[in-house]
Amino acid sequence: MQENSWQIYKFGGSSLNNSDCILNVCNLIKENSSQNLIVVVSAMAGVTDQLVDYSESRNQSILDKIADRYRATINETIQEESIHEALLEEFSNDLKIINELAESYSEKSIKTEENQILGFGEIWSSRLIQGVLNESKDQRDIHLLDPLEIITLCKTEMGVNVDWGESKKLFSESLSDKNGVFIMAGFIAMSSDSIATNLGRNGSDYSASIMGSLAEAESVSIWTDTDGIMTADPNQIDSAKTIEQMSYDEAIELAYFGAEVIHEKTMSPLIDKDIPIYIRNTFNPESKVTKISSALIEGQSVKGITTIENITLVNIEGSGMIGVPGTAKRLFSCLSDAGISVILLTQASSEHSICFAIDEQFSDQIEDVIKDEFSDDFSIGNLQEIEIQNNASVIAVVGSGMTGTKGIAAQFFRAITESEVNVMAIAQGSSEKNISVVVSKDDLHRAVQFVHNSFFTGKTKLIIGLVGLGNVGEEFYRQVDTQKEAIYKDFNVEINFVAMSNSSHMVLSDTISQSDIASLKGRDQSCQASNVEEMIKFLNDSPGNIKVLIDCTASDVIPDLYARCFEAKINVITANKKGLSGSIDRYEDILESAQENKCNFLYETTAGAALPFIKSVKDFTASGDKIKEIEGVFSGTWPICLILLMVKNRSLKLFLALRIKVTQNPILGMIYQAWMWREN
Ligand code: ASP
Numbered sequence: 001m002q003e004n005s006w007q008i009y010k011f012g013g014s015s016l017n018n019s020d021c022i023l024n025v026c027n028l029i030k031e032n033s034s035q036n037l038i039v040v041v042s043a044m045a046g047v048t049d050q051l052v053d054y055s056e057s058r059n060q061s062i063l064d065k066i067a068d069r070y071r072a073t074i075n076e077t078i079q080e081e082s083i084h085e086a087l088l089e090e091f092s093n094d095l096k097i098i099n100e101l102a103e104s105y106s107e108k109s110i111k112t113e114e115n116q117i118l119g120f121g122e123i124w125s126s127r128l129i130q131g132v133l134n135e136s137k138d139q140r141d142i143h144l145l146d147p148l149e150i151i152t153l154c155k156t157e158m159g160v161n162v163d164w165g166e167s168k169k170l171f172s173e174s175l176s177d178k179n180g181v182f183i184m185a186g187f188i189a190m191s192s193d194s195i196a197t198n199l200g201r202n203g204s205d206y207s208a209s210i211m212g213s214l215a216e217a218e219s220v221s222i223w224t225d226t227d228g229i230m231t232a233d234p235n236q237i238d239s240a241k242t243i244e245q246m247s248y249d250e251a252i253e254l255a256y257f258g259a260e261v262i263h264e265k266t267m268s269p270l271i272d273k274d275i276p277i278y279i280r281n282t283f284n285p286e287s288k289v290t291k292i293s294s295a296l297i298e299g300q301s302v303k304g305i306t307t308i309e310n311i312t313l314v315n316i317e318g319s320g321m322i323g324v325p326g327t328a329k330r331l332f333s334c335l336s337d338a339g340i341s342v343i344l345l346t347q348a349s350s351e352h353s354i355c356f357a358i359d360e361q362f363s364d365q366i367e368d369v370i371k372d373e374f375s376d377d378f379s380i381g382n383l384q385e386i387e388i389q390n391n392a393s394v395i396a397v398v399g400s401g402m403t404g405t406k407g408i409a410a411q412f413f414r415a416i417t418e419s420e421v422n423v424m425a426i427a428q429g430s431s432e433k434n435i436s437v438v439v440s441k442d443d444l445h446r447a448v449q450f451v452h453n454s455f456f457t458g459k460t461k462l463i464i465g466l467v468g469l470g471n472v473g474e475e476f477y478r479q480v481d482t483q484k485e486a487i488y489k490d491f492n493v494e495i496n497f498v499a500m501s502n503s504s505h506m507v508l509s510d511t512i513s514q515s516d517i518a519s520l521k522g523r524d525q526s527c528q529a530s531n532v533e534e535m536i537k538f539l540n541d542s543p544g545n546i547k548v549l550i551d552c553t554a555s556d557v558i559p560d561l562y563a564r565c566f567e568a569k570i571n572v573i574t575a576n577k578k579g580l581s582g583s584i585d586r587y588e589d590i591l592e593s594a595q596e597n598k599c600n601f602l603y604e605t606t607a608g609a610a611l612p613f614i615k616s617v618k619d620f621t622a623s624g625d626k627i628k629e630i631e632g633v634f635s636g637t638w639p640i641c642l643i644l645l646m647v648k649n650r651s652l653k654l655f656l657a658l659r660i661k662v663t664q665n666p667i668l669g670m671i672y673q674a675w676m677w678r679e680n
């Protein structure tokens with residue numbers, strides 16, 4: 001162990017939720033206790049909220065709930081009588097103090113920072129952890145560190161700040177020549193008037209970073225319940241991955257844009273001293289972690305995707321704004337006077353309109369706020385319109401490496417276009433660390449999936465609904481199923497069957513397997529009655545980048561539903577000739593709908609026993625030739641076949657010959673060789 005070199009650990013409420021969590025945290029501390037460690041702890045999850053409720057309502061039952069939970073946790077984590085008793089006694093004293101404090105606050109409204117009741121959750125956590133650790137005989141002494149004896153605040157013109165000089169002096173007095181493990185309550189601090197205070201809600205991270213700075217620590221680890229900071233919200237995107245390295249700037253940008261990263265204020269004492277921050281998972285300590293430091297990392301230019309869900313988009317239009325300085329200034333002053341902060345802002349260079357996004361909680365107020373300020377402008381017609389759209393969300397891609405990198409915006413918008421989601425507003429700061437778009441809240445999830453896919457996984461999810469489970473349908477399923485893994489490896493396309501039916505029954509499920517097919521064929525009770533319209537709806541609702549309905553029936557009614565598929569952006573591949581060879585009107589309707597909805601309608605017919613024919617004809621026409629006549633010996637038994645195409649005034653001969661079996665799958669694996677020559 002290096003003399004006087006410190007590590008700071010901070011455990012949040014979710015890491016201390018119950019006795020199992022607390023024992024787990026104590027094990028983590030033990031495993032790392034050969035170094036000098038300052039462990040900053042939050043209150044158990046939810047306790048600070050309960051203390052806020054209690055001090056507002058003085059409802060004793062809230063305090064009883066906290067007491068039951070804390071006492072039970074002591075019982076479950078500590079056996080040694082003396083430690084047990086001491087903890088219970090201190091706790092009972094605290095409850096009395098809390099009652100008295102609540103009494104004294106009852107007449108006035110008390111600010112969060114001045115409310116001394118709120119900090120008890122942290123005090124209890126720190127004592128409990130010290131108790132559990134001291135119980136294990138193999139431990140060096142575990143000390144309790146009183147934050148009120150170190151972290152001191154002072155009043156400045158900019159508000160309350162850390163008194164760095166005083167705090168450093170106190171830190172040196174209590175710790176400079178000491179070694180070992182120190183447990184400290186986060187969140188609380190001493191005010192300039194020597195009164196206990198706190199650092200504001202979620203202040204424990206800040207306590208940890210203040211201690212990191214005072215100790216000139218090697219690093220600060222924030223232990224939480226995710227594998228570091230992820231490329232997107234893992235609850236929304238299952239392929240989200242840990243961002244292993246990021247700069248302080250990127251972490252600030254992500255935090256500002258709604259991701260649960262540590263706050264800018266929290267990081268600033270560490271940025272000044274270039275102390276790295278690790279974000280680690282308490283419940284999975286071996287997992288990947290995020291390191292936040294000053295180092296700029298080459299490579300991936302977009303670091304993460306973040307979203308803000310409930311926003312309102314406001315658009316003000318009026319010819320009176322063109323070339324008139326000061327409109328924006330007036331707008332932002334009136335918003336700031338009303339306590340409304342602007343999340344995103346765009347103004348077209350025509351100056352005819354200003355568009356900005358605010359938190360949805362202000363949506364009822366916003367019209368009045370603007371109309372009050374600009375009432376004259378509205379009455380004389382300088383401003384014509386104010387449009388307010390609720391249920392909007394912001395998606396932002398963030399990364400310092402985006403600065404000066406071409407093509408990021410193009411990739412971002414390509415992904416959004418592929419998701420078929422409409423963009424309501426766009427903003428990019430000139431720092432180029434963040435590009436944001438506003439979309440409807442209903443479209444958010446879909447758009448984020450496509451954007452995440454484009455920047456981080458590159459994987460394409462293809463989902464299939466299969467109608468018709470005769471020889472062709474079942475063989476098709478079997479072949480895809482055996483090739484699935486290879487296709488994923490070679491092409492990054494993940495294929496899943498999600499809907500399947502025969503003439504009487506169907507299965508709808510995230511992943512259909514062989515056993516579902518057996519149930520379908522056995523007409524099991526577990527299968528529902530087949531309904532192709534419901535299958536289409538299920539496909540529509542299931543997540544996937546490409547969706548396909550495959551028609552392996554010979555039904556005359558299913559082709560009538562193709563248009564419905566195209567409208568839902570589901571492509572159709574058919575082995576069913578009814579839609580193609582029946583009425584010409586229906587055939588044309590199908591083609592028109594596919595084209596209109598930009599979907600694929602694919603089919604093939606073969607000659608010479610499974611030699612694809614339509615593709616060859618399409619290739620000819622695509623290269624500029626016109627078909628004049630088709631002649632052939634179409635034989636299902638003879639493996640060699642000749643097709644002669646008469647092309648314009650030339651004739652082109654195409655021999656399809658040589659059936660070569662290349663894999664065990666005769667339908668997928670058939671290839672042919674062709675010799676072509678022209679005769680003038
Ligand atoms: N317990 C405090 C809060 O919930 C501080 C923290 O957990 O960071 O605000």
Ligand code: MG
Pocket residue numbers: 012013202
């Ligand atoms: Mg927190």
